[in-house]
Amino acid sequence: xxxxxxxxxxxxxxxxxxxxxxxxxxxxxxxxxxxxxxxxxxxxxxxxxxxxxxxxxxxxxxxxxxxxxxxxxxxxxxxxxxxxxxxxxxxxxxxxxxxxxxxxxxxxxxxxxxxxxxxxxxxxxxxxxxxxxxxxxxxxxxxxxxxxxxxxxxxxxxxxxxxxxxxxxxxxxxxxxxxxxxxxxxxxxxxxxxxxxxxxxxxxxxxxxxxxxxxxxxxxxxxxxxxxxxxxxxxxxxxxxxxxxxxxxxxxxxxxxxxxxxxxxxxxxxxxxxxxxxxxxxxxxxxxxxxxxxxxxxxxxxxxxxxxxxxxxxxxxxxxxxxxxxxxxxxxxxxxxxxxxxxxxxxxxxxxxxxxxxxxxxxxxxxxxxxxxxxxxxxxxxxxxxxxxxxxxxxxxxxxxxxxxxxxxxxxxxxxxxxxxxxxxxxxxxxxxxxxxxxxxxxxxxxxxxxxxxxxxxxxxxxxxxxxxxxxxxxxxxxxxxxxxxxxxxxxxxxxxxxxxxxxxxxxxxxxxxxxxxxxxx
Amino acid sequence: xxxxxxxxxxxxxxxxxxxxxxxxxxxxxxxxxxxxxxxxxxxxxxxxxxxxxxxxxxxxxxxxxxxxxxxxxxxxxxxxxxxxxxxxxxxxxxxxxxxxxxxxxxxxxxxxxxxxxxxxxxxxxxxxxxxxxxxxxxxxxxxxxxxxxxxxxxxxxxxxxxxxxxxxxxxxxxxxxxxxxxxxxxxxxxxxxxxxxxxxxxxxxxxxxxxx
Numbered sequence: 257x258x259x260x261x262x263x264x265x266x267x268x269x270x271x272x273x274x275x276x277x278x279x280x281x282x283x284x285x286x287x288x289x290x291x292x293x294x295x296x297x298x299x300x301x302x303x304x305x306x307x308x309x310x311x312x313x314x315x316x317x318x319x320x321x322x323x324x325x326x327x328x329x330x331x332x333x334x335x336x337x338x339x340x341x342x343x344x345x346x347x348x349x350x351x352x353x354x355x356x357x358x359x360x361x362x363x364x365x366x367x368x369x370x371x372x373x374x375x376x377x378x379x380x381x382x383x384x385x386x387x388x389x390x391x392x393x394x395x396x397x398x399x400x401x402x403x404x405x406x407x408x409x410x411x412x413x414x415x416x417x418x419x420x421x422x423x424x425x426x427x428x429x430x431x432x433x434x435x436x437x438x439x440x441x442x443x444x445x446x447x448x449x450x451x452x453x454x455x456x457x458x459x460x461x462x463x464x465x466x467x468x469x470x471x472x473x474x475x476x477x478x479x480x481x482x483x484x485x486x487x488x489x490x491x492x493x494x495x496x497x498x499x500x501x502x503x504x505x506x507x508x509x510x511x512x513x514x515x516x517x518x519x520x521x522x523x524x525x526x527x528x529x530x531x532x533x534x535x536x537x538x539x540x541x542x543x544x545x546x547x548x549x550x551x552x553x554x555x556x557x558x559x560x561x562x563x564x565x566x567x568x569x570x571x572x573x574x575x576x577x578x579x580x581x582x583x584x585x586x587x588x589x590x591x592x593x594x595x596x597x598x599x600x601x602x603x604x605x606x607x608x609x610x611x612x613x614x615x616x617x618x619x620x621x622x623x624x625x626x627x628x629x630x631x632x633x634x635x636x637x638x639x640x641x642x643x644x645x646x647x648x649x650x651x652x653x654x655x656x657x658x659x660x661x662x663x664x665x666x667x668x669x670x671x672x673x674x675x676x677x678x679x680x681x682x683x684x685x686x687x688x689x690x691x692x693x694x695x696x697x698x699x700x701x702x703x704x705x706x707x708x709x710x711x712x713x714x715x716x717x718x719x720x721x722x723x724x725x726x727x728x729x730x731x732x733x734x735x736x737x738x739x740x741x742x743x744x745x746x747x748x749x750x751x752x753x754x755x756x757x758x759x760x761x762x763x764x765x766x767x768x769x770x771x772x773x774x775x776x777x778x
Numbered sequence: 779x780x781x782x783x784x785x786x787x788x789x790x791x792x793x794x795x796x797x798x799x800x801x802x803x804x805x806x807x808x809x810x811x812x813x814x815x816x817x818x819x820x821x822x823x824x825x826x827x828x829x830x831x832x833x834x835x836x837x838x839x840x841x842x843x844x845x846x847x848x849x850x851x852x853x854x855x856x857x858x859x860x861x862x863x864x865x866x867x868x869x870x871x872x873x874x875x876x877x878x879x880x881x882x883x884x885x886x887x888x889x890x891x892x893x894x895x896x897x898x899x900x901x902x903x904x905x906x907x908x909x910x911x912x913x914x915x916x917x918x919x920x921x922x923x924x925x926x927x928x929x930x931x932x933x934x935x936x937x938x939x940x941x942x943x944x945x946x947x948x949x950x951x952x953x954x955x956x957x958x959x960x961x962x963x964x965x966x967x968x969x970x971x972x973x974x975x976x977x978x979x980x981x982x983x984x985x986x987x988x989x990x
Binding site: 288289290291293295296297298300301355358359360361364365367368371372373375376377378379382461464465466467468610613614615616617618621622623624626629 | 800811812813814817818819820821834836845848849850851852853854870871872873874875876878879880881882883884886887888889890891892918920922923924925976977980
């Protein structure tokens with residue numbers, strides 16, 4: 257089905273609304289400092305750190321999958337190669353922006369480049385991140401070089417951009433292409449250990465903290481790497497399934513990407529089970545308390561519904577089931593679900609271990625609980641209400657469009673229900689930020705501060721200093737950064753040669769036995 | 779002169795849980811809400827009528843091998859060679875809070891910029907004199923956005939005074955001194971009395987001793 261103009265406008269409008277609200281939230285955070293968060297000295301890391309490790313994971317996983325092609329010679333995956341490296345670059349930048357937001361003194365971030373502390377894992381990570389970004393950009397440029405030159409020969413915005421990015425290179429010969437590929441292979445070989453260090457090291461940031469038994473295990477950095485491979489691969493599967501070129505390899509490739517991701521996800525679940533069984537069997541009080549917080553705490557659904565249900569069982573079923581395993585649409589949906597599920601994994605890595613008091617009674621020895629000082633009043637409230645309205649209208653258009661794509665009525669209904677549930681959830685959360693949507697008597701009874709988003713957290717524990725639920729500014733700035741990342745990705749997809757030039761159509765398209773290709777299939 | 783190794787002994791048989799140390803520390807260092815370098819864990823054990831209320835005053839242990847120090851990406855925190863006090867350089871700290879998660883004792887705090895009164899009252903507006911400098915919180919700069927912790931009242935030691943919590947303790951439960959000097963009161967008490975330290979098993983080498 258052709259994209260019509262309204263849907264394109266709705267798509268950009270949706271992203272623009274979320275990004276604008278996010279930028280406003282970032283401005284509030286920058287001018288007022290971290291007092292606009294719900295973080296405390298007991299739970300000093302929260303939503304932003306969870307998003308940071310999620311995006312670093314997406315980046316490392318996506319890059320490692322590109323090395324399968326360029327280093328280990330899995331030519332089958334070639335069509336996603338450039339996409340993988342571009343996604344890795346965008347995700348890396350987004351992750352670093354999240355950690356920048358989290359700094360108490362953002363203006364001092366650049367001091368990490370010359371104030372060295374060689375014993376700090378975080379300091380090592382910063383250097384790995386820089387090296388990694390250089391590798392990503394070099395590889396991406398080498399891979400796109402010849403297409404940039406070709407695309408740069410025309411007129412218009414796209415051609416000018418490509419001419420600019422070609423950096424004056426004009427050599428279109430086959431020999432230069434072979435040289436490019438040799439360099440890509442070398443960079444990829446260097447990139448594998450660097451990418452492992454980037455995300456394994458991010459895991460080590462947590463794993464070296466002996467104060468927190470849940471983090472302090474040798475398996476932790478490995479879990480980071482495996483879940484990075486699962487989430488990065490899943491993101492690529494989702495993007496390639498819906499936005500990749502529909503040539504004769506498309507379905508085969510989506511299916512094999514999906515199966516690879518299922519393998520990584522299964523390995524991730526085995527690691528999780530191992531950690532969990534050992535931790536629960538050992539029953540060291542702090543360790544046990546962390547599992548209690550994850551499994552039965554106020555955010556139990558992040559594990560049971562997010563991480564395990566929608567993030568693992570449903571996508572595995574979609575990828576492996578006889579009915580859906582050859583459907584590009586369903587495997588793409590499975591990819592998106594895994595990406596969201598791994599976000600749940602990251603939230604559960606960062607927050608629950610911090611909510612466990614380091615010593616009995618230390619959480620209540622002195623009042624440490626605090627809540628964001630930010631409230632939507634006056635103009636900010638009106639503008640935010642307008643933004644919610646714009647969000648609902650734009651997402652309504654997009655849902656209406658998406659639900660026309662699937663072939664079967666049941667799939668259309670599922671798409672409608674899922675879309676409406678997501679929009680309703682966001683609107684409910686937005687209204688809570690505006691102090692709308694729950695009777696004041698209920699708030700008084702439960703003791704919840706009005707601005708606490710009940711949808712994303714329990715209410716009864718609002719007085720508990722070990723309770724952390726992200727503040728409106730934390731949520732809105734995060735959503736804004738995600739929207740900006742999606743905008744950057746879309747712009748890159750539209751303006752850059754992220755796919756190799758098409759091959760001439762083959763007379764005999766390969767078919768899956770018993771599964772006829774459908775023109776309108778999602 | 780030999781290097782000092784400052785430490786503290788806290789006599790749990792003398793502590794009455796009055797929290798004068800908490801208050802004295804907050805006054806001395808002008809700490810905002812949510813920051814209390816010294817505090818007292820209060821717990822009830824047993825069931826009525828056999829019940830006992832126990833007090834455990836806690837503060838930074840100024841460990842021999844502090845887990846909070848190596849994690850800092852910019853080296854803004856270190857253990858001083860000359861007296862063993864673990865300090866934070868407010869002008870260098872970027873506020874990443876890694877050390878807050880790494881301390882096994884919950885002895886590090888983040889200054890979120892909250893105040894008791896809006897606008898600040900006259901007492902809150904006064905600067906803190908930690909590290910012998912003047913830290914003004916009214917302009918939104920450091921120590922807001924920094925990690926803060928107990929310094930054994932370094933600025934008072936420089937004037938030849940004891941830490942505020944030690945001076946104020948009415949039961950004289952806190953004894954402060956140089957652990958490298960075998961004749962200091964704190965060294966003698968540790969040598970003579972039964973004592974324990976918190977989470978010694980982590981290899982941190984805490985320098986706050988609890989006399990029992």
